[in-house]
Amino acid sequence: MKTLLRIVAILTVSTLLGLAMYCIVQPFNTNVTVFQGMGGVAQGTTYDGTGNPNPHGHLQRSAFSMLGDVLIKFIITFVGVVVLKTVIARVLSRIMTYNANTGNRR
Amino acid sequence: MSTINTTKTNLFLDIALFLAFVLAMVPHATGIPVHEWLSLAFAATIVVHLLLHWEWIVGVTPKFFARLFHESRLNFVIDVVFFLALIMAMVSGFLISKAALPAIGIQPAFSIVWRQAHRISAEVALITLGIHCGMHIKWIAQNAKRTLIGPVVRLFRKQPVAERAAGGKK
Numbered sequence: 001m002k003t004l005l006r007i008v009a010i011l012t013v014s015t016l017l018g019l020a021m022y023c024i025v026q027p028f029n030t031n032v033t034v035f036q037g038m039g040g041v042a043q044g045t046t047y048d049g050t051g052n053p054n055p056h057g058h059l060q061r062s063a064f065s066m067l068g069d070v071l072i073k074f075i076i077t078f079v080g081v082v083v084l085k086t087v088i089a090r091v092l093s094r095i096m097t098y099n100a101n102t103g104n105r106r
Numbered sequence: 107m108s109t110i111n112t113t114k115t116n117l118f119l120d121i122a123l124f125l126a127f128v129l130a131m132v133p134h135a136t137g138i139p140v141h142e143w144l145s146l147a148f149a150a151t152i153v154v155h156l157l158l159h160w161e162w163i164v165g166v167t168p169k170f171f172a173r174l175f176h177e178s179r180l181n182f183v184i185d186v187v188f189f190l191a192l193i194m195a196m197v198s199g200f201l202i203s204k205a206a207l208p209a210i211g212i213q214p215a216f217s218i219v220w221r222q223a224h225r226i227s228a229e230v231a232l233i234t235l236g237i238h239c240g241m242h243i244k245w246i247a248q249n250a251k252r253t254l255i256g257p258v259v260r261l262f263r264k265q266p267v268a269e270r271a272a273g274g275k276k
Contacts, residue, residue, distance in 0.1 A: 029219040063135030077236025
């Protein structure tokens, strides 16, 4: 029962946030008719439906190359955070153990 | 015993979530139907992840505005940004769906705005996932060592001992 209530709470919060985001972004969604008018919508020829056979060069790239892009972005962020966290922890530890009277570390 | 099982459950669930997220991030490689159905499964698993960390969420939320600097506050902000990015990715994903919604008879119109929103929110989610994992490096390293690397190392260590014992009996 407790778990069910928690699931309902998570889904309710997610739905409300989703609706709020929809209400914020939807007013900017004005150029749909322009694309529909161009006849490039859902033709199945390209991913973005613009009518350009290869708009971003995606179709020429291998799956591994695209997977690599995602993993590189993740690894850079992950390693960056780990390094930053370690540096901050060391600096904080030095500050906390610094004795202002003697100028030495405690 | 229960703690170990919860930790194990968390670890394996998180690994599955990570793999699903990475695969869902390359729709050109997996194909749109796999991308969409996998993302829906990912969203359902995120609910389980939140349920498993419910005590932390409930514990940290009221303390968020307390006047103290703590790592959990930073974690909370990162998690909220990650959650919002995932919700935006899901909402925009539904609105540009080409497989999941058409499968139940709904045909969303093509929208460049929602497609851009989908792309940007997915990028934000990827970056916040990197930060989220980086912030929990200690837990990840500790439990990966204990649950994944430890048993494999023990498996290779035990063999020579057993062989030595068998050799000694002869």
